[in-house]
Amino acid sequence: DGGITQSPKYLFRKEGQNVTLSCEQNLNHDAMYWYRQDPGQGLRLIYYSQIVNDFQKGDIAEGYSVSREKKESFPLTVTSAQKNPTAFYLCASSIGRAGGQPQHFGDGTRLSIL
Amino acid sequence: DAKTTQPTSMDCAEGRAANLPCNHSTISGNEYVYWYRQIHSQGPQYIIHGLKNNETNEMASLIITEDRKSSTLILPHATLRDTAVYYCIVRPNRDDKIIFGKGTRLHILP
Numbered sequence: 457d458g459g460i461t462q463s464p465k466y467l468f469r470k471e472g473q474n475v476t477l478s479c480e481q482n483l484n485h486d487a488m489y490w491y492r493q494d495p496g497q498g499l500r501l502i503y504y505s506q507i508v509n510d511f512q513k514g515d516i517a518e519g520y521s522v523s524r525e526k527k528e529s530f531p532l533t534v535t536s537a538q539k540n541p542t543a544f545y546l547c548a549s550s551i552g553r554a555g556g557q558p559q560h561f562g563d564g565t566r567l568s569i570l
Numbered sequence: 571d572a573k574t575t576q577p578t579s580m581d582c583a584e585g586r587a588a589n590l591p592c593n594h595s596t597i598s599g600n601e602y603v604y605w606y607r608q609i610h611s612q613g614p615q616y617i618i619h620g621l622k623n624n625e626t627n628e629m630a631s632l633i634i635t636e637d638r639k640s641s642t643l644i645l646p647h648a649t650l651r652d653t654a655v656y657y658c659i660v661r662p663n664r665d666d667k668i669i670f671g672k673g674t675r676l677h678i679l680p
Contacts, residue, residue, distance in 0.1 A: 462613075489667075498670035499614075514667060545615050548668075556602060556621065559668055561613035 459483065462547050462562035468570050469534065469541060477532045477565045479547035488530035489548040489559060492516060499546060505530055506552075534567060542569050573597070573660045579675040588645040590674055595639040601662050603634060605643045606670070607654040614657065614670070615641065640660030653678045 459479045469475045473508065487506050491499040501514030505524040520539025528540050530549075534541045544566050548559040575593040582588040596604065604619040616624055618632045620641075625632045631644040643654055657673040 459629075460613075501667040503667065504667070509622070514626060544611075548613075551639075556619070558616045558619055560616055563613045564611075 460549055460560060461563050462545075464565060465563070467565055467567045469567060470570050472536045474533055474535050475567070477534070477545055477547075477567070479530045479532065479562060480528055480548045481530075481547075482528060483549055483560065485549035485560075486527070486548045486552055487559075488524070490520070490522065490530070490532045491515075491546045491548065493544040493546060493564075496500075502532065502545075506517070507547060522558035541567055543567060571640065572659045573669070573674065574671055576656075576658050576674045578672065579677065581677045581679055582645075582648045584650060584680050588643075588648040588676060590643040590645075590656050590658075590676065592642070592646070593635050593642065594658070594660045595638045597660050598662070601660045602640050603632065604659040604661055604668070605630070605632065605637075606657045606659065606668075607652075607676075608657065608673070609652055609654045615654075617656075636654065648676075648678045650678050650680060 463478045489504045490502040493499050500516050502520050503522040505511035508527050511524050513520050521533045544564050546564045547562045550559045553559045580619050602619050602621050605617040606614040608614045618630050620632045634641045655673040655675050
């Protein structure tokens, strides 16, 4: 089945450690997105990419980095510079940017600090 | 900030139609109305979207008023699996981010 796969489902980070969250899609979508969701809150955009080898910062990019070397993959690295990384991270993809093209989400990765 | 207003919670009896309202009185001409839902600990699930006309798919129907200032999501035959938080979102054309508000927590009662 086509869809978006995020892994791992749960991830623990030690202080000062970088961790990478995986996001893979087989929907042939050009655009991919990373959001962060805190308890009882809405989604906040971290980074997005409209095309391979190109990406832009969202509203809360500090302490995060991404790459888009392949159309199917958009990994997110949570660096040690992100002082409050505990959250639910969601990856999404869409065919393109136009308003009539919905974003479809993966099932998320829950990151916690040890 | 979210540009929509939704009730905090609603109940619906299993098997009945669930009608979820949304107010978006400041919507502009190029903005779409989207509905997503999120079941606890899962990613948001896309349900339906529309611009001006009413829309229907296998999951739900979307009724948009003629002035586009409000809309209603209709789940025709609610089941227990429809228990979730439902988000109504107004999204400009070519806007990259989705802004989720608080949503409506829908409880389906057996």
